Amino acid sequence: MVHHQKSEDPAAIAGLMKLLKQPASQTVRSESMTWLVPGNSSPIWSRRLRYNLEGRPRHQSDTRWREFDVEIENRLWSMWGGLHPRAPWFDSRVRGRQSLGCYxxxxxxxxxxxxxxxxxxxxxxxIVVNGDKYYRASVEYSQRWDQNLGPDEMSVQCDFQDIHFLVQMELVAFGHVYSAPASSSMSLLEALSYFFTRFQWGILECQERRLAFGFSSSHDGGYFLYDCSEWD
Structure with missing residues (x-):
């Protein structure tokens, strides 16, 4: 069965590109709901889309940088891995539920x-392979094979490429994607601004989905989002 994928909303993309081309401002602005694309649309960085956000054809040498697809020159890049948590060679008892470990x-x-x-x-x-190992180790410790583990149930010990990490997760901010100016609840913009004054890497949870995100201040670092559950 072939599922029809709608193209991205031109008005939403045009509004986003217009804002990105404006000179940097000292004040932050909340997201606009007009940026949202329809729920059944492909992500703006989907490889199924023939053109990137700037209208340039994908899979060309001038829209590639190393292993990245260039979505917006000097602003936004995307990369896809080849392994999904639902791959058949993962343990069937946790297959498809290891996303928190991957994040x-x-x-x-x-x-x-x-x-x-x-x-x-x-x-x-x-990251997916080691995330699976970390999640399985957490499940084995808790013996909750029939449940999705939450942040408080994950092991404090995590290994990646022979490096041992001590994991500490805590709720830093809570709110809504959008909130009224006088609301006591944080918007996503306010929550992220608050987060980055104190931390570099974290996990965002929204509408039963999670994403890893963070910031690197290195010479060619920047902000990143990591999603292991999306299919392309």
Missing amino acids: VVACCAASIFRRLGDWTSKLLDA
């Missing part, structure tokens, strides 16, 4: 590989 490992990896050029598709696959 923890992604934060650990980001603390080591701080330059954009250090990231490869093989590194993304290694």
Whole structure:
């Protein structure tokens, strides 16, 4: 069965590109709901889309940098791995449920590989493999094979490429994606701004989905999002 994928919303993309081309401002601005693309659309970095955000054809040498697809020149890059947590060779008892483990490992990896050029598709696959090991170790300790583990149930010991990490997770901010200016609840913008004054790497949970994210201040670092559950 072939599922029809709608293209991205031109108005939303145009609004986002217009903002990105404006000179940097000293004040932050909350997201606009007009940026949202329809829920059944492909992500703006999907390889199924023939063109990137700047309207340039994908899979060409001038829209590639190392193993990255260039989405917006000098602003946004994307990369896909080849291994998914639902791959058949993972333990069937946890298969498809290891995403939290992968996100923890992604934060650990980001603390080591701080330059954009250090990231490869093989590194993304290694994060999934080690995330599976970390999640299974956490399940074995808790013996909750029939449940999805939460942050408080994950092991404090995590390994990645022979490096041992001590994992500490805590709730730093809570709110809504959008909130009224006078609301006592944080918007996503406010929560992220608050987070980055205190931490570098974390996990975002929204609408039963999680993402790893962070910031590297190295010469060619920057902000990143990591998602191991998306299919392309």
